[in-house]
Amino acid sequence: MILQRHHRLIVLRGVLPALALSTALQGAAQAQHARPAPTPGSRQTGVAAPGEPVLHYVTRPGDTLIGLGQRLLRDPAAWPGVQRLNHIADPRRMQPGTTLRIPVALLRASPDTATAQVVDGTVQWRLAAGASTSPASAASAARPSRPPGNASDWQTLRSGQSLPSGAQVRVLGRGTALLLLANGTRVQLLPDSLLDLDSLRSYAQGTMHDSHLGLQHGQANILDNPKHEPNQSLRIITPGAQAVVRGTAFRVDYAAGVTRQTTLEGAVELSAGSARVAVNQGYGSLSANGQPPMPPVQLLPKPDLSGLVARVERLPLRLSWAAQPGARSWLAQVTPADAPLRILARSTVTEPALTLADLPDGHYLLRVSALDAQQLQGYGAERGFEVAARPFAPLLQSPGRQAVVRLARPAFDWSEVQGSARYALQVCPQADCATPLLSASVAAPPWTPGTDLPPGTLFWRMASIDAGGKQGPWNDADPFTYKPAPGPVDLGQSALRFTPDTLDVNLPPPPDGLQYRFTLAGSAAPAKLLQTVVSADGRAQLQRPSGGAYLLGVSLVDSRDGTAGPVAQQKVNVPPRYPDLWLLLVPLLAAL
Structure with missing residues (x-):
């Protein structure tokens, strides 16, 4: 549905000297839906009525008023009015370089087209019901009143496609579109935007271009007339304001009844109701629900992205930048470095950081601008970074x-x-x-x-x-x-002593943090472990086994984690506990 326009006028003054197109802005501001029809005087006498634009034409060698009438005017016979308006004595002889004022109402109009220079994501278009691709009346400056087309009329917009006057373009999801007007003006539509190409016209064999666009919702970034050609006119109309553009760079967005406008180059005069404010370069203002515009405020400067990491090797990735005074939030978006109009991620964040779950490996641009308390978008900064996270590292x-x-x-x-x-x-x-x-x-x-x-x-x-x-x-x-395991034990320093009940072993005290483990096993294979004793000071007392051959094993053990070093073994021959007991049996044997 096309929303009714409440015409508040935004007059933008170009960064270069005033262009040759002269528009009566006050008359446009007073019009509710369209400019007044051209007066009979403008068509018949050539006298520009108040509120009518005129073309400033610079004569060339060989120009005559009769010839200009045949080339430029809707009615070739209307050239005498141009003669009277400009006080030309001889219509067949004019000094080259003379500037003629020709009412636009007399000019022959031709339809212009816009070109979808870059389309990314889901972008659609349709020709609104009631629209016509034929040239509109020279006096119909405001957007025509017409119903929208049916929803089924939407078609996919392709890069390179031409769009006629009367077309509507909508950007869905994270899509974006860059439209190129006939005079080189660039209009970038950001996600969730709807734009009407209300009227695209040219006059004087392409010398003058007059474009009227209607932004129903969303945001448009505009670079108007980058070649700074004279006789160019662009109007951006929202449900709450109208922008008459003359060679400047600015943003317009409309949402929830609020029109916000920020001027990056040039100057703007914003009016609503009976109030009017000048919005110079580097300032912004807004108008909400038909109220007078707020006094202009200075736009926030570019965020400092110098601390942005140049190479990201881990996912999810977190891109952070320095906070700045006055910023309530930040608008951040990521685009491929080789396709800066393609928006991969776009988010408003309340802290100076953007977190993304995933991005393919590649080179990207991060664009960030700060938003103030009124949600006016400040100057933007951008910085490149690389994602190189694949193949992923193992765990x-x-x-x-x-x-x-x-x-x-x-x-x-x-x-x-x-x-x-x-x-x-x-x-x-x-x-x-x-x-x-x-x-x-x-x-x-x-x-x-x-x-x-x-x-x-x-x-x-x-x-x-x-x-x-x-x-x-x-x-x-x-x-x-x-931490190397404990080393081997030097059994050459050991001392063995037998008592009737024990086998005593003495070694030097172990190093700090270590202790000895003593084992006694039988010598026959497989060796059977008989005893284990742990000693922290190098002294161990084992139960004395019966006489025979045994294996004494000693190793150093880490007292904290039980890691044992190599086992040093020594064969021990244990004598019988009572070696002379057999002598008592000799008399008995003799008696037998």
Whole structure:
């Protein structure tokens, strides 16, 4: 449905000297739906009535009023009115370089078209019911009153497609469209916008272009007349305001009854009701529900994106920037670096950061502008960044984070990543792995190094390598500690002593944190463990076994985790407990 327009006038003054098109803005502001029809005087006498635009035509060698009438006027015989308006004595002889004022009402109009230069996402168009592609009357400056077309009329808009006068364009979802008008004016439609190409006309064989657009909702970013040609006119109409544009860069958005306008270049005069304010470059204003516009406020400056990370290797990704005074929120969007009009993500955030769950690997642009308390959008900043998160790094399993390993060549294990052909593995003395101790390319877990690790705190990390040889990012290096297992015991320092009931063993005290483990086993294979004694001071007392040969084993054990070193063994011959007892049997044997 086309919403009724409440005409409040926005007059934009160009950044260059005033253009040759002169428009009676006050008359346009007083019109409710259309400009007044041209007066008989303008058509018959050539005298421009108040409120009518005129074309400033600079004569060329060989120009005559009769010839100009045949080339430019709707009624070639109306040239005498131009003669009287400009006080031309001889219609067949005019000095080259003379500026003629020709009422637009006398000019022959031709239809213009717009071109969908870039279309991304879901963008549709239709020709509104009642619209006509024929040139409109030179005096019908305001948007015509017509019902919209049927919803079934919507068609997909393609890049490069021409759009006639009377077409409607809507952008859905995260789509965007860049429309190019006949004079080079660029109109970018942002997501969730609806624009009517109310009237696209040209006059004087393309010398003058007059375009009237209706923004029903959403936002349009406009760069008007970038070549700064004279005799150009662009009007943007919303349900709450009208913008008459003359060579400037600005934004217009309309939502929930509020028209917001920010001027990036040039100047704007915004009027509503009986109030009028000047909105200069770098300022913005708004008009809500027919109320007078608020006094212009200075736009917030560009956000500082210098701290944005240049390369993102982890998902989800978080893009952050510096906060700034006066900002209540930020409008952030991400586009491909090679397609800056394609919006991949767009969000208003209340903290200076944008979080995205996923982005394919590639180069991107982040655009950010701050919004003030009135939701007026300030100047925008942009900065490039790269996503390089694939192939994803594997999940490290063993050694675990902060684990202690006791083997000089421990086994490294990890979870495999689908699509990875190989893995890069590094063991490093520092967390940044600037100077790795070991680097290896391995096909599958587990992996055991071919050389001993040095004792102490170490770090290990991994990256996946795909079938094409592309290596993904490293994961965070996990720390672990290699603490060598206790060494062997020197049994040459041991002292054995037998008592009737015990076997006493004495060794030097063990190193700090270690203790001895003594074992006694039979010597016959397989050896049967008979006793185990743990000693913290090197002294052990075992029960004395019956006479015979035994194996005494001694190892050092870590008192904190029970890690044992190699077992040193010594054969011990235990004498009988009562070696002379057999002599008592000699008399008995003799008596027999």
